[in-house]
Amino acid sequence: MRIRIYNARVLAMEEGRDIFDGEIQVEDGKIAYVGEGQKDAPGPWDREIDAGGNVVMPGFKNAHAHTAMTFLRSYADDLPLQEWLFDRVFPMEDKLTSEDVYWCTVLGNMEYLTSGITASFDMYKKIEDGARASADTGFRTVLCGSINNFGGTVEDMEQEYLKFNDFHPLISYQLGFHAEYTTGREILEGMAALGQKYRAPVYTHNSETENEVAGCVERYGKTPTALLDELGMFAYGGGGFHCVHMTEEDLKICKEKGVWVVTNPSSNLKLASGIAPVRKMMDMGIGLAIGTDGAASNNCLDMFREMFLVTGLQKASEKDAAVVDAMDVLRMATAGGARAMGLMDCDTLSVGKKADLIMIDLQQPNMQPLNNIAKNIVYSGSKQNVKMTMIDGKILYEDGRFHIGVEAEEVYRRANESIVRMKAE
Amino acid sequence: MRIRIYNARVLAMEEGRDIFDGEIQVEDGKIAYVGEGQKDAPGPWDREIDAGGNVVMPGFKNAHAHTAMTFLRSYADDLPLQEWLFDRVFPMEDKLTSEDVYWCTVLGNMEYLTSGITASFDMYKKIEDGARASADTGFRTVLCGSINNFGGTVEDMEQEYLKFNDFHPLISYQLGFHAEYTTGREILEGMAALGQKYRAPVYTHNSETENEVAGCVERYGKTPTALLDELGMFAYGGGGFHCVHMTEEDLKICKEKGVWVVTNPSSNLKLASGIAPVRKMMDMGIGLAIGTDGAASNNCLDMFREMFLVTGLQKASEKDAAVVDAMDVLRMATAGGARAMGLMDCDTLSVGKKADLIMIDLQQPNMQPLNNIAKNIVYSGSKQNVKMTMIDGKILYEDGRFHIGVEAEEVYRRANESIVRMKAE
Numbered sequence: 001m002r003i004r005i006y007n008a009r010v011l012a013m014e015e016g017r018d019i020f021d022g023e024i025q026v027e028d029g030k031i032a033y034v035g036e037g038q039k040d041a042p043g044p045w046d047r048e049i050d051a052g053g054n055v056v057m058p059g060f061k062n063a064h065a066h067t068a069m070t071f072l073r074s075y076a077d078d079l080p081l082q083e084w085l086f087d088r089v090f091p092m093e094d095k096l097t098s099e100d101v102y103w104c105t106v107l108g109n110m111e112y113l114t115s116g117i118t119a120s121f122d123m124y125k126k127i128e129d130g131a132r133a134s135a136d137t138g139f140r141t142v143l144c145g146s147i148n149n150f151g152g153t154v155e156d157m158e159q160e161y162l163k164f165n166d167f168h169p170l171i172s173y174q175l176g177f178h179a180e181y182t183t184g185r186e187i188l189e190g191m192a193a194l195g196q197k198y199r200a201p202v203y204t205h206n207s208e209t210e211n212e213v214a215g216c217v218e219r220y221g222k223t224p225t226a227l228l229d230e231l232g233m234f235a236y237g238g239g240g241f242h243c244v245h246m247t248e249e250d251l252k253i254c255k256e257k258g259v260w261v262v263t264n265p266s267s268n269l270k271l272a273s274g275i276a277p278v279r280k281m282m283d284m285g286i287g288l289a290i291g292t293d294g295a296a297s298n299n300c301l302d303m304f305r306e307m308f309l310v311t312g313l314q315k316a317s318e319k320d321a322a323v324v325d326a327m328d329v330l331r332m333a334t335a336g337g338a339r340a341m342g343l344m345d346c347d348t349l350s351v352g353k354k355a356d357l358i359m360i361d362l363q364q365p366n367m368q369p370l371n372n373i374a375k376n377i378v379y380s381g382s383k384q385n386v387k388m389t390m391i392d393g394k395i396l397y398e399d400g401r402f403h404i405g406v407e408a409e410e411v412y413r414r415a416n417e418s419i420v421r422m423k424a425e
Numbered sequence: 426m427r428i429r430i431y432n433a434r435v436l437a438m439e440e441g442r443d444i445f446d447g448e449i450q451v452e453d454g455k456i457a458y459v460g461e462g463q464k465d466a467p468g469p470w471d472r473e474i475d476a477g478g479n480v481v482m483p484g485f486k487n488a489h490a491h492t493a494m495t496f497l498r499s500y501a502d503d504l505p506l507q508e509w510l511f512d513r514v515f516p517m518e519d520k521l522t523s524e525d526v527y528w529c530t531v532l533g534n535m536e537y538l539t540s541g542i543t544a545s546f547d548m549y550k551k552i553e554d555g556a557r558a559s560a561d562t563g564f565r566t567v568l569c570g571s572i573n574n575f576g577g578t579v580e581d582m583e584q585e586y587l588k589f590n591d592f593h594p595l596i597s598y599q600l601g602f603h604a605e606y607t608t609g610r611e612i613l614e615g616m617a618a619l620g621q622k623y624r625a626p627v628y629t630h631n632s633e634t635e636n637e638v639a640g641c642v643e644r645y646g647k648t649p650t651a652l653l654d655e656l657g658m659f660a661y662g663g664g665g666f667h668c669v670h671m672t673e674e675d676l677k678i679c680k681e682k683g684v685w686v687v688t689n690p691s692s693n694l695k696l697a698s699g700i701a702p703v704r705k706m707m708d709m710g711i712g713l714a715i716g717t718d719g720a721a722s723n724n725c726l727d728m729f730r731e732m733f734l735v736t737g738l739q740k741a742s743e744k745d746a747a748v749v750d751a752m753d754v755l756r757m758a759t760a761g762g763a764r765a766m767g768l769m770d771c772d773t774l775s776v777g778k779k780a781d782l783i784m785i786d787l788q789q790p791n792m793q794p795l796n797n798i799a800k801n802i803v804y805s806g807s808k809q810n811v812k813m814t815m816i817d818g819k820i821l822y823e824d825g826r827f828h829i830g831v832e833a834e835e836v837y838r839r840a841n842e843s844i845v846r847m848k849a850e
Contacts, residue, residue: 070793074800078736078750111790114809269737270804272746300791300805305730311503312694321697325503363833365536366725366808368495369841375499379695380725383791384539384808400825408788416794 001046001393002027005359006037008051009373012349013058013334019373024056026355029393034349047395054387055360055373058349059118060303061337064241064262064291067108067122067141068101068130071419072296081209081271089296093125095422101126103414105133110404110411111301112139113397116386118356121203121262121291121341123176123241125151127160135168137404140356140391142341143171144203147187148178154190161198170392174342175238179205180224181212192232199236201342204228206240209273213245225250225259234259239340241291242267243281244274251277251284260287260340263332265309266300267293279314279323288332289340304381307333311378326378359388426471426818427452430784431462433476434798437774438483438759444798449481451780454818459774472820479812480785480798483774484543485728486762488687489666489716492533492547492566493526493555496844497721506634506696514721518550520847526551528839530558535829535836536726537564538822541811543781546628546687546716546766548601548666550576552585560593562829563821565781567766568596569628572612573603579615586623595817599767600663604630605649606637617657624661626683626767629653631665634698638670650675650684659684664765666716667692668706669699676702676709685712685765688757690734691725692718704739704748713757714765729806732758736803751803784813 006023012034025033025041033041076088101124112120123144124130134141143164145157157175164173175198177183177191183204195202206224207213216224226249228234234253239260246254254261263276281288290310292301310332311324338347346354362370366380377385389397402408431448437459450458450466458466501513526549537545548569549555559566568589570582582600589598600623602608602616620627631649632638641649651674653659659678664685671679679686688701706713715735717726735757736749763772771779787795791805802810814822827833 070790072796073794073805074797077797077800077804078747080745080747084746107790107793114790266733266737269734269741270746272740272744274741274744295805298804299800300807302791302807305733305807308691308730309694312691315697316694316699319697319699320505321509321695322503322505363837365495365532365539365833365836366727368532368837369498369844371497371844372499372502375502375724379502379723380498380720382725382727382730382808408790411790412788412793419794419796 002044003047003049003393004041004045005049005051005056006041007053008056009053010034010349011055011057011374013331014348014350024349024357026390026393029355031349031351031353031355034351051359052363054362055377056349056357057360058334058347059356059358059389059391060116060333061289061341061343061346062112062117062120062292062301062303063289063337063340064264064293065108065120065122065301066124066294067120068104068124069294069296070108070111071100071104071415071422073299075419076296077299084271092422095425096125098126098129100418101129102133103411104418105130106137106406106411107415108295108301109134109137109139110402110408113389113402114383114386115302115304116358116360116389117301117303118358118389118391119338119341119343119346127164131164131167131171135170137406138170138391138394138396140170140343140346142343143173145174145176146178148182149184149187150182154187154194157191158194172342174203175200176203179212180216180227188228188231188233192235195233195238196235201236201238202233203239204241206243207245207250208242210245223247223250225253229253229257242273242276244268244276246277251281251286254286255284258287260289262289262291262340263310264291264293264306265313266305267297269309271297275313275317278310279318282324282328287336287340289337290333302383303333304383307378326375329378330374355393356391358386358390361385361387427469428472428474428818429466429470430474430476430481431466432478433481434478435459435774436480436482436799438756439773439775449774449782451815451818454780456774456776456778456780459776476784477788479787480802481774481782482785483759483772484781484783484814484816485541485758486714486766486768486771487537487542487545487717487726487728488714488762488765489689489718490533490545490547490726491549491719492545493529493549494719494721495533495536496525496529496840496847498724500844501721502724509696517847520850521550523551523554525843526554527558528836529843530555531562531831531836532840533720533726534559534562534564535827535833538814538827539808539811540727540729541783541785541814542726542728543783543814543816544763544766544768544771552589556589556592556596560595562831563595563816563819565595565768565771565816567768568598570599570601571603573607574609574612575607579612579619582616583619597767599628600625601628604637605641605652613653613656613658617660620663621657621660626661626663627658628664629666631668632670632675633667635670648672648675650678654678654682667698667701669693669701671702676706676711679711680709683712685714687714687716687765688735689716689718689731690738691730692722694734696722700738700742703735704743707749707753712761712765714762715758727808728758729808732803751800754803755799780815780818782815783811786810786812
């Protein structure tokens, strides 16, 4: 497949390169050209797309997700956290079949496409069903291990690591466990050893709530970050999802060990967890990425909402309207996310990189006038502006229609059947 | 015009009435029928619309706006508040012509339509130009007076009050001044007398920032709310925009005097003003409505973002995921907003009320599965879900297209011409 997108405003997200008028050429899933418009671009093309002055930029990366949890969207809201988790979420998760996970993952991936998200870092049960769903729909997915006291062993994880890094070109796998508070010391030590064996980063939920940190301090006399570091978990880097309640010492460890922070502002608001100190993390030079978390907690899988909140919440909590510039947020949502999850060839629009890109419609009232396009995207953008989403050189979503090998209505029907059955069981 | 919308899920927002399957009939701009589907609904109809199971509900009311400020969208962001206002916003506002205000108001109204907003409470300069823009595009607008030390007299306001309440069926006018901190005591006393003369409510920006409250305490020895109450400003009720920094006493005054609070959460984040105590206001029984504020501070005019933030920010600041239920938020965004701005016949879908309504598309991934439709709208909804927006019985926006008597491209061109000229001046 050779696709040419011309007459575009290109926001390549390469360091030091401003937005420019030009075109992009895609060949065999990769970016073959980015630059000025080419009058005599060498054909033949499978498609030539006139961008009409709209923005072409790297797709957003959802760096923390539980994609199949779409089945619990709006099923358990406005509840205290404990009741939400133990009385509502866990009992329903026990009823999940492979088919449920498959179709609810497809549904989540579709929602990502509508929000210009071209990859997710997906931590969930029945991992092979989720992987098949993503591979079948053409959605790039980095699976994240999630073993804990209630399921999985370090040996299982090693097998998964080997299997899913050789499963499908769109699928990869990173080592991970659920969280310190759900995972005993023996497993944690095994995870650290596994990370070191494969010289691989390790990922986990970290310091999402005050209670979680207090519990760890009670158990080990130190914070989760300090404990994990001491166990050698971050010998090859890794990442923490949420990182809301972090000490100065914790942040220093992240900086020194190259541990990414994936912030999830909507989920942290809705579950009353708090506001992560993103501005401080930026000042310290910690790598930052953005995630939606799952639909049970967020409830929507929308990078535009997350981007606004990443900066808006910092401005309010720091009492300074100048902090966390829109371009910083765009970097977190694109290049930062890609690098955090190990997608080193999906970060920018550059020759040789994967063609995971989106077109942002400027011909909508919320994008006018064109004072500053990057700020428009972060502060005023919405799903309504996602005109096209391409992954691996294939257009999967365009002008409100999906091209994913299955009808949208079929996916909605399956997802509703799943939740109706589970409620009845 | 007679329009029938059948096969709908009707969310009438009447107290005690759940969402139900049925239809709505519209005649001469009013709701003529709401109830079960009528097989033999008496024709002829100008249009019969199969809602396909989608939601029909009252339009959202944007209860605090500066609509024409779209011209400054993304022009002055990531700046400290004082620099934003004095170095960026004010100098540009001085250059506004009537034409600028007209076209930038049309642009803002278009954006409202894409977000399912059917009325705005609009406080801005060159009020007649804004009024003409709204009347021409068919957008219901309640103008709000905004006199202060730098412009306008109480006598002007009385003339405006009489003129714009008899200007056009879609336009009305409420008494208002900019804010205590911009308005001297003499004008404030005149405003209070004017409110009493016409037995009318009075509206103003109130307690948006800590500095504003501290300044008033320094000037008068009391908070803005207490001062205005003492001056007799709220003899017939009224409303405060923002109300972020309110004392217990201030809130009691609001409750006793029937003063509406219009909360603007995105703007309060982005300008680092803080988080309004909405949950406490609810507990005290204070009337609540939601506004976007202007595009210079927000930057998008989107009720979905505001709705999520109204509840999300309370959950986080109160450290309780159970506070401010989704239905409460929907009431603020519809019936609450309508009543706050005096649109007593635009609050619910009921026979005899104005046909200001919207259709919410459920056939999108972010609305699936259908566990709870109200929660889906508040927590997961976006502009992408607005399938149709009707004001006064006329469909002004449907399936991404505007029907407002002017082409969208023409409006974008005019808005860009305005800002380019102003920057060059």
